[in-house]
Amino acid sequence: xxxxxxxxxxxxxxxxxxxxxxxxxxxxxxxxxxxxxxxxxxxxxxxxxxxxxxxxxxxxxxxxxxxxxxxxxxxxxxxxxxxxxxxxxxxxxxxxxxxxxxxxxxxxxxxxxxxxxxxxxxx
Numbered sequence: 001x002x003x004x005x006x007x008x009x010x011x012x013x014x015x016x017x018x019x020x021x022x023x024x025x026x027x028x029x030x031x032x033x034x035x036x037x038x039x040x041x042x043x044x045x046x047x048x049x050x051x052x053x054x055x056x057x058x059x060x061x062x063x064x065x066x067x068x069x070x071x072x073x074x075x076x077x078x079x080x081x082x083x084x085x086x087x088x089x090x091x092x093x094x095x096x097x098x099x100x101x102x103x104x105x106x107x108x109x110x111x112x113x114x115x116x117x118x119x120x121x122x123x
Contacts, residue, residue: 002026002113004095009118016085016122022078022095022115029053033101035111036069036080038091038120045094047106049080058105063089085122092117 004027008020020036035050049059049069057069068081078095096111104110 002097004097004113004115006093006095006115006118009093009120011121011123012085014086014122017081017083018085018120020080020082020093020095020118020120022080024076024078024097027097027113029099031100033098033105033110034069034071034078035096035105036078037094037096037108038089039094039117040088040091043091045108047108048093050101050105051078052101060106082120085120087122090120090122092119094118 003025005023006020012018031053033050033052036048037045038048039045047060048063049067051057051069066084070079094117095115097113098111102110
């Protein structure tokens with residue numbers, strides 16, 4: 001049974017930082033893609049960043065050079081370090097997982113497993 005559980009959201013002033021975590025359980029595959037998405041109020045869910053099993057990383061243009069996606073060595077936790085936060089980063093952030101990566105990493109349809117989301121508010 002695969003479970004993804006996010007934590008680390010909160011409220012922060014513009015220019016500040018937050019670190020999101022996504023704990024994965026029941027997800028042990030040699031080939032996979034993990035990603036962070038976000039959904040602002042009234043908007044579609046959008047891909048923020050993704051990482052695969054060999055360490056390839058992709059970012060949305062809107063977060064490049066500000067956000068960093070990573071995994072721990074045990075590959076049981078996914079992180080999103082968010083720096084220089086802006087009010088437009090305000091959203092519910094979700095982690096997502098799929099067994100095999102596809103080119104459309106930033107599409108919600110690519111992923112089989114989702115966390116429940118964590119709220120990030122930047123004022």
